[in-house]
Amino acid sequence: MTLTELYCLLPIVITGCAALFVLLCGPLLLSSSLTAIGVTASAAAGIWAAFTAPAPIQCIPGLAFTPLAQLLIPLFSFAAALTLLLSHGYNERRILKGEEYPATVLFALFAMCVLPCATNMLILFLALESVSFAFYILVSMDLNRAESGEAGLKYLLMGAVAAAFTAFGFALIFTGSGTLALSAALARPENRAIISAGWGVLILGMAFKLSLVPAHLWTPDVYQGAPSPVAAFLSTSSKVAAAALLLILLGHFPPMAELRAPLAALSVLSMVLGNLAALRQTNIKRMLAYSSVAHMGYLALALLTGSRDGYAAVLLYGAIYTAMNLAAFGAISSLSFEEEREQITDFTGIGFTAPVRGGVLALAMISLAGIPPTAGFIGKFFIFYSALKGGLIALAIVGILSAAASAYFYLRVVAQLYMHRSEAPAPKPVGFAEGLALCAASACILIIGVYPGPLLEMVETALR
């Protein structure tokens, strides 16, 4: 192992070690120091990855520090760090004690860091499933709420079936192409049937991860049941990870023509159903779940173009979506005290009684609705730009109309925050860690919204 290789592997090493360290030394340390360790480790991994040049790694087969990793590891680390910061106060209030929590988050991060580095299907699959494993645990972590366990069960059962589908897909593709290595895999015309069946199954497995219709049904339940910071992490990183997996696969296998129709159907159904089903949701977490169904539909739309622009749009949107949803769920989690604050009516007047958190939530909603000058607009612009460029005019029109309808439920939250009088007492002040996380997320939303140049550049580099 050369020094360069070590440098390249360092983010993975850092997160892995930090996870183990937290798990082992957890009982000896205060929860705040556990959070600090976790945040530091994630930040270190992210920053390191951002400033390391891509290079192959010879010593471990199936791994390489790809340009994609250079973009995604910082992104995942950012999400993990924010999740840890958010969880700190949340867990204290909800009496979720123990070192398992930060350790599991770090494990998830570890797996996520591996994922974009993978150059073969085995590593890819393992990384993806490890991420899911971590989330099975995180979702059901809250023993005080029955919903948490229920959500865990649903997620686990669905996840396991979906994993079987994904694995079957990989198996068929492997059988059809004769290699697990991504770079060597070629679509062999004589095995077209096998490979396309593999793709079909694989796509469905991925549809579960991305919660595309009809594999989306778990999403609202799991978001509702999971602790809010976990929902934040789940709705952002795990989706981006799944999208990244698809990107990697699609990048190596040029997408086959027969996949267009299924993907298009998934995309349209998700955009329409997600946005419509969210319209009258009274539970904000379920609403955000449906919104994420819709957003993943947009993402699928960009994927569908099969063009460089489309893939860039996917990555950009993933990054932006991460910031938006972290802010949204972060605000919800920081406003949850003895009970989860999840009914939209619970947020009445919060915009004035808790200006920072209310403001962040409102900003997140405006951004999710895709209104400038927030990041959501840039993301949406890029998605529809690539869709039009790819000639998906009908899909783009359906998508944009459903996006217009979506503004209704986002604004409903904003209206609830600011435009209704509330007699409820003001929520307790926000802690430092949570405040920091919220500010970071909203700063990202605004900065990307006004000056997306650097991020676009990073995205372009990642696809090189």
Add this chain to the structure above:
Amino acid sequence: MTSLIPILSLLIFLPLVGALLVFALRQSASAARWLALAFGAAEFVLACAPLAIDRQGTAQVGVPTGFFLYQDHGWIDRFGIRFTLGMDGISLVMVILTAFITIVAIIASWKVKERQGLYLSLLLALQGAVQGLFLSLDLFLFYLFWEAMLIPMLFLIGVWGTGRPVYSTIKFFLYTFVGSLLMLLAIIALYLMHGAQTGSYTFALPALMHTTVPYQLGLWLFGAFLLSFAIKFPLFPLHTWQPDAYCDAPVAGTLMLASLLSKTAAYGLIRIAYPLFPEASRALTPLVYVVAVLGICYFAWVAFAQRDMKRMLAYSSVSHMGFVALGIAAWSPVAVSGALMQMVNHAITTGALFVMVGMLDERAESRDLSDFGGVWGKVPVLAFFFLIFNMASAGVPGLNNFVSELIVLVGVFKVAPAAALGAFLGSVLTLIYTVRLVQEVLFGKESKPTVLAEVSLREGSVLVLLAVVVVYLGVHPGPVLDLFKAPLELLLNK
């Protein structure tokens, strides 16, 4: 000509900075008020500054013809999006108008009781967005401001509104949002088409004008632009957000909506939609004529049925905007200059009326016509101004609206006499509801409460300001019309 001071950027960022500072000072209402007013005034001075410079200056390399102030900075290079601002006569007038109306709005919100700092800060932010819209020469930038305007407005109506503010504000937002998203698709499509044709991907408006758009596609794209602008305008039958929003918004909100936001749509049609798609716009012109004329008459008629003064004025406002649409549809120099003039006049007159209804509402705590009567006897000064603005709105010559309506009608008559005839009918209907409003408020027996406070110095100053403009533009609108001349020649000869 690019001056040393980046006036154009300042015009946009000064109000935004003001918004932030006012927001920071929101704890002290009076400090916030004066600061907001100071920023409003500074913006006005800045907006008028270009009047002093040489506007004929020789054309410079890289500057599109006709723009005497121009700024161009890189922004999002990936898409060729640039921060391009330019000012010609049309935008100059619109910028001054915006600055003026904002001052009026700030003074009119002097007595907002709750969260005044935030309120004023939103007003300034809105001003910044509107100024940006009037100045941007990059289609992406235009769209950005077009949508960004919605956010402050959303809060202004929703938080400080009366009646059913949440319903109204969300309705307003969704309506406009649907239209603008379709416009976004059209913008992107145009951008891609231009890029494919020339190889340079850019959102620069002057460059996009040279795109060759196939006729069928052009119809669709223009349709998307038209839809978006027609909703904001609003044109019949896309207007139903408007009475609710105007009615439920606080005074300054209504003022900004009626006086400025509707103008952004008209501006968009004149600056963007029509020049970009000359063929498609020609083809759809009959449609625009029909909705414009229908709007003028229908809204005037419906206005007559209203009991709520603000709602009546809301309908009156759309009815008058029909003249703008009519002028644009005719797309001849005279008609369009009339439409532009009508935009200015409508902003002043309708704005003034909304301010006055706000004053009446503040005093009598009602906007229902049956609660008024004999106001002339109670508060003659207020009544005097109310009468003036109403007469201006009814198109009495010597006051501002007459001039622009005459120009529009004369211009339109040349091109489409039938449409002009419809609009003439509308002017009778306009008078009918106007005199009804005047009569039920000012005349008749004094209703309870018999004592109303006479205009205060603050209110008086606003009213005098507005009235002076109303009369000035009615008697001597030459300077404003002259400003439109050069840009229109360029726009219409394309």
Add this chain to the structure above:
Amino acid sequence: MSVPLSHILIVASLMFAMGLGCVIAWRANVIMMLIGIEIMLNAVMLTFVGGSAHWGIADGQLFSLMLMALTSAEVSLALAMVVYLHRRKQTVNTDRFDSMKG
């Protein structure tokens, strides 16, 4: 190689479908659902092994081994959850866990 690839694939697909059927049909018992998932994964492994045999490389077997490890981890996690939920609700019928919906 005496068994043709297509036969293996057909068997594997049938197994996979049966496993899926099991998961769907036995919703009254989580344990049975887990068994169904096992069957599905076994079908996957079979495919991998068949593929390996077809191409004459070991990659597929490697994947199968990893899958086994994965499966055991999954099952342990699932069983832990079953115990936890059973303690809460005294049932392993998944239909009873429907407090969240809509």
Add this chain to the structure above:
Amino acid sequence: MMPATYLTLMLLFPLLGGLTCAIAGRKLPRVLVESLACGAVFGSFVCALLTALSYTAPTVVTLAEWFASFDLVIPISLYLDPLSLSLSVMIGFVCGLIHLYSVFYMREDEDYARYFALLNIFVFAMLTLVLAESLPLLYLGWEGVGFCSYLLIGFWYRDTNNADAGRKAFITTRIGDTAFMIALAWLFQLFGTLSVTKLNGMGFLMPVSVLTALGILFLIAAMGKSAQVPLMVWLPDAMAGPTPVSAMIHAATMVTAGVYLLARMYPMISASQTALAAIAVTGAVTAFYGATCALAQRDLKRVLAYSTISQIGYMMLGVGAEAVTAATFHLLVHAFFKALLFLGAGCIIAAMHHEQDIFKMGGLRRTLPLTFWSFLAGAACLAGLPFTGGFFSKDSILMAVWHKGGALYQSLYLLGLLTALITAFYSFRLVFLVFGGGNGHVHRTTGLGVMQAVLIPLAILGLFGGVLNLPGYMGEGLLTRLFVAIPGGGAVEATHEQEIVMQAVAGALALAGLAAAWLRYGKGRAHRMQEAQSPPSPLISFLANGWYFDALYNVLFIRPYRALAGILWERMDKGVIDDSLDGLGKGIGSVGQRLGRWSTGRVAVYLISFAAGGALILCYLAWLVL
């Protein structure tokens, strides 16, 4: 001094006076406001006189540019010719007198500032109307007088009826104004200019049909402003305003603006015989209509109002008969005697404590002798008793009609004669009822002195107004000499014998009317008084209600308009458009809710959906690949 200066001052005096009164009037002492207002108008009058003295030839004076947009250039330009000159002198004079009169008439009203401000602004607008050279400027005056009239009719705004009357006047005239605007836009399209002089010079370039249409548009404009059938309904109601206002606006000046407009545009319109015929018919019918209605009125002012309608009908008839000079002549004389009658009525009403029912009056010839004599003079003029001003002016119109010949004009002539008879009858009906009898008692006398004094010059002008334009056999008329230069201004080329015969006929008719009135209301006064107590006969109420035009319009236009407004709003706006959108929103929402119900909470359903999705994809792929 140049005419430009005079003209500017003529306009500026009342404008500044009006603005000062409007803005600062309430803060200034009453006397100051009154003298300011009167001074301004008399200043104007002096300027008009000076202009008249220095007048040599028609001139166009361009003061400034109002606005310009590309080829649409609207200057503020004035046109001085005999027509505008004579009218502006008349306006200055009559309005000045009425201002003076108002000072005393409105002595007890608190709102003097508003009153004088409006009065002054009215004078400004009226002079602008008369002097304007560009049509938009003319329109400014046109609307300006309408606006002042609106506010002055509703001057005592606390009574809703007054305000209603103002509103009615404003809206009805606006219908005519719209025709004016249409004509204006059309003219610009045709000729590219809106200058009166240029338009008149270029009229012949257009086909006659276009000119006919234009002429009819102008006629509609005139119908509105001058209360001609069918837009005459507002004028009787307009009497709700203070009496000096009625005298000034609704008798002497504003209502004749329609005639003025037609006279002004005459050179262009006259190319179309059809348009002229339409004008003549309108005029004759209106004259007859007004006279018949005046027969049955009980309200002093309404009698005068209908008579005004009728007299303006004569003027229109004159224009229609190509006798602009005669029409103008009648316009001027009418202004004097009708102002006189109204002001006299004002004295009577003031003296009778705002009693306006003529059947409750009587015997005033003794208590108000000065008023009586002046009023009598006015009535004589109105009736066209021989050798009064009214006699000459009316006769010159009738003669022109006769002279024009043709079946149409001859029947119009007969109608005119019939109207003249009726006119004489109702004029003296008024005189006998108001001044006859014995039971005269007067309530108030303060200020009456000056008010009555004002009547004298008017009476003189009315009686001897004939000298302005004596018929050919008594020497050449002053007006004819002035007007000879302008088209349609020449004298009617009739022989002296014809003139004398016709004047004899007219005079005889007037005397017959007088005699009939004497029989019925002089001698039979007591009888009539008794009759007035009982409900009127159908014919009388038909006439008294203006042939039920108000009711007709109410049924035809006003009620449907109101009802439709409500329907459009409730059914169309809220019902169809808004509700369908709300319904769409609700529909989408409930579809969404239903889609949300797919998440039943049971994991088995999720698995089935998942598997079904998989099956679909695989089937599709199989179908595609295999």
